Amino acid sequence: MVEELAQADDAVAACVDAAAWALAEHELIAALDAAHRLEQRLAAVKLALVREVDGRGTAVAQGASSTAVWLRERLRLTIPAARRLVDLAACVDAAPTAVRGALAAGAVSVEQVRVIADTVATVQTAAGPEVADKAVAVLVDWAGQFDPMLLRKLGTRILDHVAPDIADAAARAALDAEAARATRDRHLTVSEQTDGRLRLTGTLDAEAAALLRAAIDPLSAPAGPDDHRCAGQRRHDALADVCRLALRTGELPEHGGDPAQIVVTTSYDALAGQLGAGTLDTGFHLAPETVRRLACDAAILPAVLNSTGQPLDVGRQRRLITGPLRRALVLRDRGCAFPGCDRPPRWCDAHHIHHWADGGPTNLNNAVLLCGHHHRHLHHTDWTVRLAADGYPEFIPPAWLDPDQLPRRNHYHRRT
Known part of the structure; x- marks a missing residue:
C-alpha cells in the first residue's frame, strides 16, 4: 500500500505542475470530476x-x-478536526458494505456517507435489516444526484420508497422522538458581560423557533438604501424591537412589584446638556446620546436628591406621549x-422633534413616529426632521x- 500511495503521490505531483489554463473546457471539467x-x-x-x-x-x-x-x-490538525476524523472513520467502518464500496469507487462523498449511515441506522431500527438494505441502494443512487x-x-422520507406500508407509523414515531x-x-x-x-x-424547539422567526424576520429586512447594518445587526435590532413592543403592551407580569421596565438614572443637567452618561439599574452606564434617545418615548420620574445622593422627593411621571396624543x-x-x-x-x-429636555413641548406639532432603527439613526447622524x-x-x-439637502418624505403610509 505504501508503494502504491507513493506512485499516486507522484502522479498528483505531476498534475500540480501541469498548466490548467491550457486545457480545453471539456478537458477542464473532466479533470475536475476526476480530481x-x-x-x-x-x-x-x-x-x-x-x-x-x-x-x-x-x-x-x-x-x-x-x-x-x-x-x-502527527498530521498537524486541530483537536476538533482530529476528533471528527476519528468519528468519521468509525462511521464509515460501521456503514453497510455497499456504502463503503461506493466511497472507495469515488461515487459518493465522505459527507454523503455519514448521511447515508445515519439514515440507514434509523431505518434499521424502525423496519429491520431487510428494509435497511433496500434503503442503502436507494440512498446511494440519490447520492449521485x-x-x-x-x-x-x-432520507427523512426514505420509507415512503422502500416500505410504504409502515412509512406513516415510522414517520409519526420519528416526529414524536x-x-x-x-x-x-x-x-x-x-x-x-463586563460592559453590560x-x-x-x-x-x-420548533414552535419557539417559528415564533421567533415570525416576530423578527419582518423586522430584519434592510430599512432602505441607507441601511448599512449587517444581517446579524438587523436581527439584533429586530429582537430589541420585539422586546419594546412586549413592554409597551403593559401585559407582562410585574417584576419586583413594578411593571416590567428598564430604568435609567441621570441628572437633568446631563440630559439637557447632552454630555452626561446615564446609569442602568443594573449598574452599567449608557452613552449620553443613548440616554436622550430613550428619553424620547419613556416615562420620566423627576427626583430631588440631597447632597449625599439620597432621594428627598420623587414626583410623578410626565411628558410621555400616550393616550389621545399618541x-x-x-x-x-x-x-x-x-x-x-x-x-x-x-x-x-414617539420622538420629540425639539427634545423635551431642551424645552420642547409634548404635543402633536413636536412629535413624529419613528421605528427603533430610524430613531437611533436620527439621534446618531446628521439627519434632521x-x-x-x-x-x-x-x-x-x-x-x-445630498448637497442640496432637499426635504424627503415617507410616501409608503400615505393613502391619498
Whole structure:
C-alpha cells in the first residue's frame, strides 16, 4: 500500500505542475470530476487507516492520550478536526458494505456517507435489516444526484420508497422522538458581560423557533438604501424591537412589584446638556446620546436628591406621549415617518422633534413616529426632521448625502 500511495503521490505531483489554463473546457471539467473522484477514494483509504490506528491502540502505545491527540501531532490538525476524523472513520467502518464500496469507487462523498449511515441506522431500527438494505441502494443512487443536505432531507422520507406500508407509523414515531428531543434539549443561556452587554446562546424547539422567526424576520429586512447594518445587526435590532413592543403592551407580569421596565438614572443637567452618561439599574452606564434617545418615548420620574445622593422627593411621571396624543400621532403618520420605511405604528417610538429636555413641548406639532432603527439613526447622524407647512413630517438629509439637502418624505403610509 505504501508503494502504491507513493506512485499516486507522484502522479498528483505531476498534475500540480501541469498548466490548467491550457486545457480545453471539456478537458477542464473532466479533470475536475476526476480530481474529485480521486479525493473521495483517497478519503476512503485515509479513513480506513485512521480506523486501524484507532483500533490497534497505536496512539496510546506511542504515549498519546487518545487517537485524536496523536493525529493532532502527527498530521498537524486541530483537536476538533482530529476528533471528527476519528468519528468519521468509525462511521464509515460501521456503514453497510455497499456504502463503503461506493466511497472507495469515488461515487459518493465522505459527507454523503455519514448521511447515508445515519439514515440507514434509523431505518434499521424502525423496519429491520431487510428494509435497511433496500434503503442503502436507494440512498446511494440519490447520492449521485443530490448534495448531503438535500440527501438528508430526502432520507427523512426514505420509507415512503422502500416500505410504504409502515412509512406513516415510522414517520409519526420519528416526529414524536424528535419532539421529545427538542423538549429535552431546549434552553437559553444569558451570559452577562463586563460592559453590560449580554451574550445569548441556546437551542429553541420548533414552535419557539417559528415564533421567533415570525416576530423578527419582518423586522430584519434592510430599512432602505441607507441601511448599512449587517444581517446579524438587523436581527439584533429586530429582537430589541420585539422586546419594546412586549413592554409597551403593559401585559407582562410585574417584576419586583413594578411593571416590567428598564430604568435609567441621570441628572437633568446631563440630559439637557447632552454630555452626561446615564446609569442602568443594573449598574452599567449608557452613552449620553443613548440616554436622550430613550428619553424620547419613556416615562420620566423627576427626583430631588440631597447632597449625599439620597432621594428627598420623587414626583410623578410626565411628558410621555400616550393616550389621545399618541392616537393622533398614529392617525397622522400611520407608521414610521422616515422616508422609505414601512414599519407599522406598533413598532414605533414617539420622538420629540425639539427634545423635551431642551424645552420642547409634548404635543402633536413636536412629535413624529419613528421605528427603533430610524430613531437611533436620527439621534446618531446628521439627519434632521421638521413639520412642513401642511403639518406632515419631512426629513432633511445630511449634506454629504445630498448637497442640496432637499426635504424627503415617507410616501409608503400615505393613502391619498
